[in-house]
Amino acid sequence: MDKFANMQAFQAVAENGSFADAARRLNLANSVVSKRIKDLEDFLGVQLLVRTTRQVTLTESGQHYLDHVRQLLGDMEEVEASLRYQTQKPVxxxxxxxxxxxxxxxxxxxxxxxxxxxxxxxxxxxxxxxxxxxxxxxxxxxxxxxxxxxxxxxxxxxCAGRRVVCATPAYFKTHGRPQSPADLKAHNCLSYINLAEGKSWPFIKDGKKIWQAVSGNFLSDNGDLLHQAALAGCGITMLPTFIVDESLAAKKLEVVLEDYEEKDFxxxxxxxxxxxxxxxxxxxxxxxxxxxxxxx
The missing domain is CATH 3.40.190.10 (Periplasmic binding protein-like II)
Incomplete structure (x- = not known):
């Protein structure tokens, strides 16, 4: 019994919901696919698929087996591909x-x-x-x-990323430094339109993600423009460090609310x-x- 060929046939049938579609995907005859599924079920001693005149569905054992088959075949393809491309030239x-x-x-x-x-x-x-x-x-x-x-x-x-809330030292001297996300309600927030339409910013509080409502008089779909607005003292903004790193290093901008930063950036x-x-x-x-x- 070709166990890998049988697993490939099972995955194709499970994902297509049809023996005929699986056979076309594998470029095999329907009878070959049916035999491979039967051989696999006989070998495992369990029913993997429920066949009706209209569709093919997975049994509970079939779903469990499919999860592992996908992982196994995916890992094999990954290894094979990595070995192949070492000797091939990208063009x-x-x-x-x-x-x-x-x-x-x-x-x-x-x-x-x-x-x-x-x-x-x-x-x-x-x-x-x-x-x-x-x-x-x-x-x-x-x-x-x-x-x-x-x-x-x-x-x-x-690579790892980080998004920070920041403004100029002069802005904080005039308007104060927020101590929690809720304090942003008292600030002019320069917001990225593509992030919740510029209406709220994400934070982590007590181990859970929250969205703090913000408002301000300047929004943009470009982070560099928001960076320049923050440098001009227009307000407080939330931006990735790859945009504001140099300004932070030069102390032109300062970070606040570090304890509330989300980690999935x-x-x-x-x-x-x-x-x-x-x-x-x-x-x-x-x-x-x-x-x-x-x-x-």
Whole structure:
């Protein structure tokens, strides 16, 4: 019995809900797929699938087995792909999207380093704070910051991130320093429109995530513009450190509410689910992970 072939057949049937669709996916005859499922069930001594004239559903044992099969086959593919790409040369074009400020200030040197290493690859980079549809707009890779929300996409953490609340020393001298998120109600908050439409900021309080309502007279969909507004003393803002690091180091801005910062603001490479990630994408992800981890 070819156990791996049988597991592949089982996964295909379970995910497609049909023997016929699974057979087409595997380029096999229906009878071959049926025999592989029967052999697997006979070997395990349990029923994995419930077959009716209209659909195929998983038994409780089948669902439990599917979870492990996915993990096992996924790990095997990962190992095989990593070995293959070590002997293959990355070529072709990569369509990449990233947030504007991160792309300009952090991503650019990492991409330059990658292209120097792999000159047969070209990268078409689109910088925008809009969250693009990777599948619908045919992007190979997206750089995203913060908690991930789409379970249909794959992701690899590239580096740790941090988002801080800050303002100029002069602003704090005039308006006072907030001691808790609730104190922000008394401040002019310069807000990022793409974060809760600029109406609230996320914090961690007593181990739980909260959203503190904020208001102010300046909102933008670009972090660099908010940075400049904060430097001009217009108010208090919440921004990633990759935007404000230099201003913090030069003491032009000061951080408050550090004890309330959320911890899920890491940087990820996000891509479509695929059975075989191309060499060019895999090498770029690995390069970004190494480069950004070293520089952060």
């Amino acid at each position: 072709g074009t990569i369509k990449l999207t990233a947030p504007l400020s991160f792309g300009l200030q952090t991503l650019a040197p990492a991409l330059a380093s990658y292209l120097d290493k792999y000159p047969d690859v070209s990268i078409r980079t689109y910088l925008s704070d809009r969250r693009v549809d990777l599948v619908g707009e045919s992007y190979d890779l997206a750089i995203r910051i913060g908690a991930l929300t789409d379970p249909t996409l794959m992701a690899k953490k590239l 890491d940087v990820y490479a996000v891509y479509q689910q695929t059975r075989h990630l191309s060499v060019k994408i895999r090498t770029l992800i690995d390069h970004l992970h190494t480069y950004l981890a070293q520089s952060h």
